[in-house]
Amino acid sequence: MPVIEGPVRASEVPAWDSSADVVVVGLGVAGACAGLEAHRAGADVLVIERAGAGGGASALSQGQFYLGGGTDVQRACGYSDSPEAMYSFLRAVTTTGDEDSLRVFCEQSVAQFDWLEAQGVPFAREAYRHKAVYVRSGEGLLSTGNEKVWPFREVAPPAPRGHQVSGDGEISGGYIAMKALLGTFEREGVPAIYDAAVTGLVQDDDDRVVGVTVMSAGRASFVQARRGVVLAAGSFNLNPELTSENIPLFSRFGKPLGEPTNDGAGLLLGRSVGVAEKGMSGVVATASIYPPEDLIKGIVVNAAGERFMPEDAYHGRMAANIARQPDAVAYLILDEEIFAYPKHGSHTFVDAFETVDEMEHALGVPVGSLAGTLAAYNSDVEAGEDSAFHKHGDWLKVLTAPYAVFDISIPRSDYHWMSLGGLWTDEWARALRPDGTPVPGLYAAGACAAHLAQDGDEYASGMSLAAASLFGRRAGAHAASDGANRGAATHG
Numbered sequence: 001m002p003v004i005e006g007p008v009r010a011s012e013v014p015a016w017d018s019s020a021d022v023v024v025v026g027l028g029v030a031g032a033c034a035g036l037e038a039h040r041a042g043a044d045v046l047v048i049e050r051a052g053a054g055g056g057a058s059a060l061s062q063g064q065f066y067l068g069g070g071t072d073v074q075r076a077c078g079y080s081d082s083p084e085a086m087y088s089f090l091r092a093v094t095t096t097g098d099e100d101s102l103r104v105f106c107e108q109s110v111a112q113f114d115w116l117e118a119q120g121v122p123f124a125r126e127a128y129r130h131k132a133v134y135v136r137s138g139e140g141l142l143s144t145g146n147e148k149v150w151p152f153r154e155v156a157p158p159a160p161r162g163h164q165v166s167g168d169g170e171i172s173g174g175y176i177a178m179k180a181l182l183g184t185f186e187r188e189g190v191p192a193i194y195d196a197a198v199t200g201l202v203q204d205d206d207d208r209v210v211g212v213t214v215m216s217a218g219r220a221s222f223v224q225a226r227r228g229v230v231l232a233a234g235s236f237n238l239n240p241e242l243t244s245e246n247i248p249l250f251s252r253f254g255k256p257l258g259e260p261t262n263d264g265a266g267l268l269l270g271r272s273v274g275v276a277e278k279g280m281s282g283v284v285a286t287a288s289i290y291p292p293e294d295l296i297k298g299i300v301v302n303a304a305g306e307r308f309m310p311e312d313a314y315h316g317r318m319a320a321n322i323a324r325q326p327d328a329v330a331y332l333i334l335d336e337e338i339f340a341y342p343k344h345g346s347h348t349f350v351d352a353f354e355t356v357d358e359m360e361h362a363l364g365v366p367v368g369s370l371a372g373t374l375a376a377y378n379s380d381v382e383a384g385e386d387s388a389f390h391k392h393g394d395w396l397k398v399l400t401a402p403y404a405v406f407d408i409s410i411p412r413s414d415y416h417w418m419s420l421g422g423l424w425t426d427e428w429a430r431a432l433r434p435d436g437t438p439v440p441g442l443y444a445a446g447a448c449a450a451h452l453a454q455d456g457d458e459y460a461s462g463m464s465l466a467a468a469s470l471f472g473r474r475a476g477a478h479a480a481s482d483g484a485n486r487g488a489a490t491h492g
């Protein structure tokens with residue numbers, strides 16, 4: 001666990017070593033966006049980054065931003081979308097109670113896309129029209145969620161919203177995005193210090209957050225924040241205590257996505273002053289069966305030999321459903337026509353089987369179970385409708401012997417995951433107490449805040465970077481203006 005102290009009372013601070021209007025903790029995507037907006041709003045900003053340079057997990061990421069509502073990329077690629085359609089889909093797929101944040105996320109999405117491009121983040125006007133987890137072949141748009149999956153395709157017209165930062169195929173989109181954002185950040189002269197960890201918050205007698213404690217080169221110091229502190233310190237994915245407590249299955253069997261400083265410091269800083277936490281057991285995991293997309297034409301069954309979901313679901317939704325099966329066991333069953341190894345290499349090939357009996361025996365599923373499942377599925381396919389789970393017609397195909405099986409169980413595959421829980425915030429990224437009131441002077445954005453999606457069922461790739469950048473900006477802008485307004489109100 002990172003050592004987080006306090007909070008310290010402002011009256012106990014012997015002297016402020018330095019001060020700024022807005023202090024931003026961490027320089028990943030959320031911190032860069034918060035720092036830029038606060039700086040442009042005229043605030044005197046200081047970003048404090050624990051590593052030797054900015055970037056965080058954001059720079060390691062694939063660089064997919066979930067944006068929609070009719071962005072220029074969507075229009076150029078021939079897709080129509082609207083903020084209402086984006087909202088209807090996300091409202092149907094997520095269970096978040098943060099209605100205002102969800103609305104802002106959809107209504108501001110086109111403007112957020114424009115803003116990212118204006119900072120130099122590149123998105124090609126070309127779509128990838130097959131199923132993929134991410135692309136590095138230069139396209140700027142692909143489908144990264146459950147938009148075409150039943151029942152969501154009936155709720156809102158499906159549109160691809162995964163905006164993929166374009167590159168040369170070698171470097172990750174996240175690196176390219178952060179290079180652009182940090183380049184703008186540096187050109188505009190937003191002050192930042194590095195190799196400096198925020199270790200605690202300072203509160204005044206009204207519980208307003210008015211500063212932070214910092215540890216750098218073995219020396220502790222106090223930095224005053226006259227208008228606000230923005231926590232943008234990333235996830236707790238690399239904190240074994242927090243992950244084993246909150247995400248036991250994936251923490252035990254999967255591999256966390258992130259970098260070493262994603263150890264929950266932001267969460268613990270918020271916790272130290274009573275910020276509520278939301279969705280802490282939420283996780284999105286992936287060990288996708290596609291590409292190649294023909295594998296979606298197979299069926300996925302559990303240890304009872306029964307299907308339990310449509311196989312065309314987003315890969316994070318599939319992992320969430322597998323996690324709910326007995327012992328988190330699942331198998332992908334293919335036939336000769338569609339057989340291929342999943343490209344991401346996360347699953348073990350079990351064997352090929354001439355008959356269903358042999359396959360049942362080898363997998364240890366109840367005798368007759370797979371025979372019944374295959375018969376029902378094939379009969380549905382012939383009738384043109386997956387009556388059990390409504391897999392899209394694009395992926396319906398009669399499966400015939402010989403068969404092949406991949407073990408896609410969570411304990412025996414290579415699932416990568418990231419946490420979705422974190423500090424509770426509102427639509428301005430203000431950090432909220434359990435009663436819903438903001439802790440004055442404190443904001444949280446990015447992966448230290450709770451995501452809009454509560455679980456892999458609800459997530460779409462790109463929702464993290466999109467929300468971190470949007471709510472990072474809103475935190476920076478609000479912190480800059482909140483303090484100014486407070487000052488104006490105070491001085492009548």
Ligand SMILES: Cc1cc2nc3c(=O)[nH]c(=O)nc-3n(C[C@H](O)[C@H](O)[C@H](O)COP(=O)(O)OP(=O)(O)OC[C@H]3O[C@@H](n4cnc5c(N)ncnc54)[C@H](O)[C@@H]3O)c2cc1C
Pocket residue numbers: 025026027028029030031048049050051053054055056057058059060061062063064065066174196197198199232233234235257258259261262265266418445446447448461462463464465466468
């Ligand atoms: C391999 C990979 C691929 C991914 N792909 C995608 C994707 O394509 N799309 C998507 O939406 N999401 C993706 N994600 C998730 C996404 O990258 C993160 O959710 C997002 O980058 C979080 O941004 P952030 O600014 O909150 O945190 P980070 O980018 O992690 O930045 C946090 C910063 O805070 C610093 N810090 C930590 N503690 C302190 C402290 N005490 N004091 C000062 N500084 C501190 C850290 O050093 C770090 O620089 C991916 C993640 C990984 C690892």
